[in-house]
Amino acid sequence: MKIHFRKISILVLIVITIISCQKDDTIPEYNNFSDALATSGDKRIQRGDFASFADLSKGVTDRTWTIPESASIINLDGRDPSQVELIQVQFDEPGQFEVNLKDEFINSDIVLDTTFNITVLDYVQTNFDVISLDSGFYEETPTQITMYEGGTITFQDVSIGSPNRRKWTFQGGDPSSAGGISIDEDDDVSTISVTYPTIGTYDVELISWRQYPTGAADTLRLQNYVNITENLEPPTIMSIIEDAEGVIDLKYNLPLQSSNDLSNNFSYTVNGDNVEITSIIVDSNDNRVVKITPSVNPNLLSSATLSYDGNGDLARTNGVLVPAFTNDMVTLHSIANPEIYGFEDGGLGWDVNWQWDNVGEITYPTDNPASGQHSMKMEATSDARCRAYSKTTEAYFDLDSSKSYTIEFKIWIDSNYTATSIFPEVIRSDQWVGEGFWTSVNGLPRNQWVTVNKEAVKIWSPDVSGQYFFSFRFQKIGIAYIDDIKIYEVQ
Numbered sequence: 001m002k003i004h005f006r007k008i009s010i011l012v013l014i015v016i017t018i019i020s021c022q023k024d025d026t027i028p029e030y031n032n033f034s035d036a037l038a039t040s041g042d043k044r045i046q047r048g049d050f051a052s053f054a055d056l057s058k059g060v061t062d063r064t065w066t067i068p069e070s071a072s073i074i075n076l077d078g079r080d081p082s083q084v085e086l087i088q089v090q091f092d093e094p095g096q097f098e099v100n101l102k103d104e105f106i107n108s109d110i111v112l113d114t115t116f117n118i119t120v121l122d123y124v125q126t127n128f129d130v131i132s133l134d135s136g137f138y139e140e141t142p143t144q145i146t147m148y149e150g151g152t153i154t155f156q157d158v159s160i161g162s163p164n165r166r167k168w169t170f171q172g173g174d175p176s177s178a179g180g181i182s183i184d185e186d187d188d189v190s191t192i193s194v195t196y197p198t199i200g201t202y203d204v205e206l207i208s209w210r211q212y213p214t215g216a217a218d219t220l221r222l223q224n225y226v227n228i229t230e231n232l233e234p235p236t237i238m239s240i241i242e243d244a245e246g247v248i249d250l251k252y253n254l255p256l257q258s259s260n261d262l263s264n265n266f267s268y269t270v271n272g273d274n275v276e277i278t279s280i281i282v283d284s285n286d287n288r289v290v291k292i293t294p295s296v297n298p299n300l301l302s303s304a305t306l307s308y309d310g311n312g313d314l315a316r317t318n319g320v321l322v323p324a325f326t327n328d329m330v331t332l333h334s335i336a337n338p339e340i341y342g343f344e345d346g347g348l349g350w351d352v353n354w355q356w357d358n359v360g361e362i363t364y365p366t367d368n369p370a371s372g373q374h375s376m377k378m379e380a381t382s383d384a385r386c387r388a389y390s391k392t393t394e395a396y397f398d399l400d401s402s403k404s405y406t407i408e409f410k411i412w413i414d415s416n417y418t419a420t421s422i423f424p425e426v427i428r429s430d431q432w433v434g435e436g437f438w439t440s441v442n443g444l445p446r447n448q449w450v451t452v453n454k455e456a457v458k459i460w461s462p463d464v465s466g467q468y469f470f471s472f473r474f475q476k477i478g479i480a481y482i483d484d485i486k487i488y489e490v491q
Contacts, residue, residue, distance in 0.1 A: 048091075126220040389470065
């Protein structure tokens with residue numbers, strides 16, 4: 001906005017407001033002007049609405065309004081635009097537009113030439129794309145995706161009209177729904193990965209809307225869009241995780257069944273010693289999970305492995321047997337949520353909008369996980385802070401000031417990465433203060449996963465008991481992957 005003047009003798013006042021439902025040509029009274037001023041209001045409207053522009057200047061001898069070709073002044077009532085102090089401009093196309101006002105005055109030393117920018121948003125029109133498919137088999141047509149049970153589809157909201165709210169419904173999927181809770185939550189699920197564990201044909205629905213300027217909700221429902229077929233491949237292990245009580249969740253990608261005692265078919269070791277297994281059942285709430293209860297709950301800093309000889313009747317619900325495996329590592333219980341801190345939620349529990357700085361790109365790809373399906377890729381584009389943090393309610397974990405803790409994580413460092421250290425940090429949820437763990441990466445092998453644990457990082461006790469979250473940062477140009485972050489109580 002520019003106001004040019006050489007001698008101030010009168011007030012020039014420009015006011016822009018948005019009016020959606022009614023016309024109002026009333027202009028306030030202004031008298032005794034002695035200065036020059038220009039102000040503007042809201043500049044976002046929806047296509048088909050109008051914005052009002054008021055020229056409150058005194059002593060105007062010539063007035064020129066200039067509007068876009070695609071717009072129209074709707075309140076002229078036969079008058080010439082130069083005679084109209086308030087114009088109502090209707091915008092029938094979406095985009096970025098300018099409205100210009102130029103005034104000449106009785107006092108020729110004063111000239112006003114100002115331009116207002118206005119954003120016109122299209123009607124909300126819901127649409128989504130499939131950006132990736134992870135399955136042993138799949139076929140994709142414009143109307144249907146066919147894939148094996150246990151496969152994963154990643155959807156992305158590509159609705160037009162800049163909606164900031166959305167709600168997904170995935171019939172037969174895991175999760176079955178997402179969004180529709182808050183602006184922040186809805187933004188987190190603009191891209192979402194959904195697993196389909198059961199044979200069947202399922203609908204997918206997305207509702208999107210905009211809160212300001214108000215845009216009516218639009219719904220896209222694709223019936224029978226996902227067709228899940230029988231997978232004759234053997235199931236694969238997704239994770240082996242111990243809970244706080246010492247029970248091991250052996251999770252597969254497909255539903256399982258068993259009718260016989262499997263205790264003699266599995267073996268469990270802690271620090272190389274065999275441990276008796278007291279119970280093995282297929283979880284009734286999620287039949288992709290085999291719950292294994294050992295006779296002891298190992299120290300959190302121990303090393304544990306699980307093996308299966310393949311001779312039991314553990315099988316998929318279609319009869320395909322579970323294959324044998326030997327000495328697979330068990331992820332011992334961590335205080336931090338393993339889905340979020342193993343990035344198996346696709347990064348939904350993490351954020352990059354650090355209040356002070358963040359330079360680089362942080363993603364959660366499936367191309368290089370240490371375990372599971374996802375890891376966090378941190379790519380710094382300059383020698384400045386590249387940071388991600390887990391500041392969501394679901395990512396919080398409780399720490400007790402009377403206890404001691406340590407951390408563990410896995411890191412994959414690109415061969416061109418030049419930093420000598422990385423900086424994990426545990427931070428209080430109610431304050432931006434916490435405990436840092438400057439960790440040297442000198443000597444760590446490149447282009448392979450390495451576990452950084454109690455041998456490399458310190459043991460500490462928090463000053464205050466409460467809820468905490470996790471941050472990860474490095475400061476040199478290059479690429480690093482992070483996975484399987486754990487927080488242990490030191491016993």
